[in-house]
Amino acid sequence: MANVPQTVxxxxxxxxxxxxxxxxxxxxxxxxxxxxxxxxxxxLAIFADLLPLHxxxxxxxxxxxxxxxxxxxxxxxxxxxxxxxxxxxxxxSRDILSRVIYGARVSLIVGLVGTLAAGAIGTVLGMLxxxxxxxxxxVIMRITDAWLALPTLIFAIFLASIRGAGLWNIVIILTLxxxxxxxxxxxxxxxxxxxxxxxxxxxxxxxxxxxxxxKHILPNVMNTVMVLFSLTIGVAIIIEASLxxxxxxxxxPTPAWGLMMADGKGPLIGGDWWISVFPGIAIxxxxxxxxxxxxxxxxxxxxxLRNR
Amino acid sequence: MASETLLExxxxxxxxPVSSGFVFGRVQxxxxxxxxxxxSVAKGETLGVVGESGCGKTTTAKLILAQExxxxxxxxxxxxxxxxxxxxxxxxxxxxxxxxxxxxxSSLSPRMRVSDIIAEPLEVHTxxxxxxxxxxxxxxxxxxxxxxxxxxxFPHEFSGGQRQRIAIARxxxxxxxxxxxxxPVSALDVSIRAHILSLLERLQRDLGVSYLFxxxxxxxxxxxxxxxxxxYLGKIxxxxxxxxxxxxxxxxxTRALFAASLPSHPDEEKEELVLSGEVPSALTPxxxxxxxxxxxxxxxxxxxSEPVLKEVEPDHWxxxxxx
Numbered sequence: 001m002a003n004v005p006q007t008v009x010x011x012x013x014x015x016x017x018x019x020x021x022x023x024x025x026x027x028x029x030x031x032x033x034x035x036x037x038x039x040x041x042x043x044l045a046i047f048a049d050l051l052p053l054h055x056x057x058x059x060x061x062x063x064x065x066x067x068x069x070x071x072x073x074x075x076x077x078x079x080x081x082x083x084x085x086x087x088x089x090x091x092x093s094r095d096i097l098s099r100v101i102y103g104a105r106v107s108l109i110v111g112l113v114g115t116l117a118a119g120a121i122g123t124v125l126g127m128l129x130x131x132x133x134x135x136x137x138x139v140i141m142r143i144t145d146a147w148l149a150l151p152t153l154i155f156a157i158f159l160a161s162i163r164g165a166g167l168w169n170i171v172i173i174l175t176l177x178x179x180x181x182x183x184x185x186x187x188x189x190x191x192x193x194x195x196x197x198x199x200x201x202x203x204x205x206x207x208x209x210x211x212x213x214x215k216h217i218l219p220n221v222m223n224t225v226m227v228l229f230s231l232t233i234g235v236a237i238i239i240e241a242s243l244x245x246x247x248x249x250x251x252x253p254t255p256a257w258g259l260m261m262a263d264g265k266g267p268l269i270g271g272d273w274w275i276s277v278f279p280g281i282a283i284x285x286x287x288x289x290x291x292x293x294x295x296x297x298x299x300x301x302x303x304x305l306r307n308r
Numbered sequence: 309m310a311s312e313t314l315l316e317x318x319x320x321x322x323x324x325p326v327s328s329g330f331v332f333g334r335v336q337x338x339x340x341x342x343x344x345x346x347x348s349v350a351k352g353e354t355l356g357v358v359g360e361s362g363c364g365k366t367t368t369a370k371l372i373l374a375q376e377x378x379x380x381x382x383x384x385x386x387x388x389x390x391x392x393x394x395x396x397x398x399x400x401x402x403x404x405x406x407x408x409x410x411x412x413x414s415s416l417s418p419r420m421r422v423s424d425i426i427a428e429p430l431e432v433h434t435x436x437x438x439x440x441x442x443x444x445x446x447x448x449x450x451x452x453x454x455x456x457x458x459x460x461x462f463p464h465e466f467s468g469g470q471r472q473r474i475a476i477a478r479x480x481x482x483x484x485x486x487x488x489x490x491x492p493v494s495a496l497d498v499s500i501r502a503h504i505l506s507l508l509e510r511l512q513r514d515l516g517v518s519y520l521f522x523x524x525x526x527x528x529x530x531x532x533x534x535x536x537x538x539x540y541l542g543k544i545x546x547x548x549x550x551x552x553x554x555x556x557x558x559x560x561x562t563r564a565l566f567a568a569s570l571p572s573h574p575d576e577e578k579e580e581l582v583l584s585g586e587v588p589s590a591l592t593p594x595x596x597x598x599x600x601x602x603x604x605x606x607x608x609x610x611x612x613s614e615p616v617l618k619e620v621e622p623d624h625w626x627x628x629x630x631x
Contacts, residue, residue: 197415198425201478204373205429206402215428219419 031296037289041282045104054095056102056255060085072272088274090263096274099255100282106167106244106256107286111237114174119229121175122182123221127213129183130190140183147180156239160248167250170243174236185228189221223301230294234287241283257283313384314518315372315486316348320381322367326591339590341367343542344381346617349486352512354519356533356550358526358565362587364542365522369490372520373407374398385486403433406479410491412471416463422449422474423459429482448477451514452507469500473507480511489521493528505532526569530554538562541590541598544617548624558626560603597628605630 027035044051054060073082073089075096087096129140156173163169193199194217202212243249244258252259257279264276323338342364349355357365370376372383374390383390390401406429409415416425426445430436436444446456452473463471472492479487489508493501509532511517523529529536536553538546538561546559557563560581567581583602588594594601600610609629620631 197409197411198417198420200375201407201409201415201475202428204375204402204405204407205432206399207428207432211432215420215424216417220417222419 034289034292044101053098056098057253059093090275102255103257107237110240111233114171117175118178122179126183126186130187144180144183165251227298234290312351314351316384318382321379323379345544349518352516354533356521356529356536359539363539403482404485406484407488408475408492411495426478448480452477486518546626559628
């Protein structure tokens with residue numbers, strides 16, 4: 001018996017074409033609702049400048065007089081509304097629809113960049129703690145424990161009051177708030193990975209620790225990181241909105257959903273509900289879509305659920 | 309058979325501390341996983357190591373692979389002491405000694421392509437160009453009976469037997485002289501085992517590698533090994549030529565092992581020798597001969613003094629007072 005006949009089919013196409021095909025097949029499995037919501041929000045946020053929208057930061061002028069429209073206008077389908085401003089205007093006569101769409105930029109930038117940065121820092125620290133062990137583990141995990149004990153929002157307000165308001169400051173704040181969740185989760189995953197035979201095999205071969213972490217550990221924790229990423233995006237967006245609502249987030253007049261809700265909280269009592277309800281719906285839709293997608297990813301990528 | 313010694317272990321010992329308490333635990337005792345064993349592997353030879361779970365087989369493998377530091381004793385590889393090697397010289401040893409693990413589903417990273425898995429030892433130990441590495445990967449894939457064009461695939465696209473072939477191909481990539489086979493066929497279907505075993509034999513014939521074959525399946529170990537060492541509770545109780553050991557086992561434990569293995573034919577006459585009780589704890593091994601608590605031929609002296617491994621017949625060593 002020298003050669004056993006092989007039944008393995010040779011791969012079709014280049015590795016890139018294969019990866020692309022797999023990626024497409026994967027995307028097609030994703031649930032429709034969150035994908036549609038996310039795709040439309042992304043589209044609107046990216047191409048907002050090309051859409052026929054009013055300037056979100058300037059009062060809408062009256063067509064006849066050329067002066068700013070006085071007071072707030074209700075949505076178009078209500079008495080006194082006009083289709084020029086389909087979702088109405090706020091007390092500074094700014095177009096709500098335009099502000100909601102431009103506001104998506106702030107939420108997406110802060111949510112994506114903040115969680116990405118937190119994910120990168122947390123993953124590196126988690127891998128170091130989990131794989132290097134000993135004092136690396138002790139030092140990193142004690143800091144992480146302490147960090148996790150901080151009340152998130154209070155800590156964010158504290159940072160905001162030091163760093164001042166601003167879009168990129170919120171990104172930094174979110175990074176500082178969220179890295180510890182990644183570190184903890186990744187470390188736990190690495191602890192079980194380092195006992196697997198393929199890591200032992202690499203050690204016996206004499207591969208360096210850096211090589212083992214990059215080539216063997218990292219690709220295998222990416223699933224966990226991806227899931228955590230999609231699940232924290234929603235929380236990050238909520239925290240951004242909360243900070244803006246409290247006045248320590250994005251400074252006015254930049255359109256941000258949290259800021260718009262804060263603007264609308266007075267008029268809300270007077271019956272002008274549209275100022276804060278529409279950005280509220282936007283937040284809800286975006287966070288809901290992110291969470292639904294994260295939930296699906298968690299089940300889809302969980303090695304334990306998948307291998308069964 | 310070539311008689312040039314490749315690897316020699318002398319009085320190899322590994323004790324693991326057992327500590328209690330949370331932070332500043334005191335050492336309560338020592339698990340004597342491997343307790344003073346000596347053996348040698350010649351060039352082109354297969355030494356089988358058998359014994360039940362917990363007898364120290366796997367710890368022995370870890371010591372040979374320099375994954376664990378020995379408590380005492382020496383391992384000599386081509387006349388050089390391995391236990392005292394520093395990081396730099398250790399790399400040369402790691403290039404020459406490779407391992408194949410039991411479970412081919414755990415030993416191949418699910419996220420790496422076959423070509424990357426096999427190329428890793430080459431990337432770590434050599435400065436070959438990408439083209440040369442690719443060439444070598446194709447070469448070793450052919451050596452283990454796989455098509456070179458499976459290189460870009462991922463491990464999950466293969467069966468258990470094929471995965472084990474990939475693991476063997478990886479071990480061969482840097483032209484290792486000694487391959488530690490840690491139960492390489494235990495996780496495979498019976499029909500695949502024979503294929504893998506004859507592949508290993510063919511590779512040994514063609515390339516002259518030595519094997520340290522660790523297993524609990526006597527039939528598989530006896531089939532492939534030139535010599536067999538039987539371990540019990542961290543000690544080697546019998547070493548002999550494979551044929552001699554199978555036809556005329558001397559130590560009662562070896563006899564019990566053979567009696568317990570499945571006969572190759574239902575009508576085959578076998579010695580009735582069933583051991584009672586469990587393997588004693590390696591934390592507090594029995595006094596004297598470690599096997600005396602379960603031995604059917606126990607004598608008063610067995611619990612008092614420990615029998616040493618002595619040559620009872622030419623090239624047949626056993627540690628028992630019966631001989």
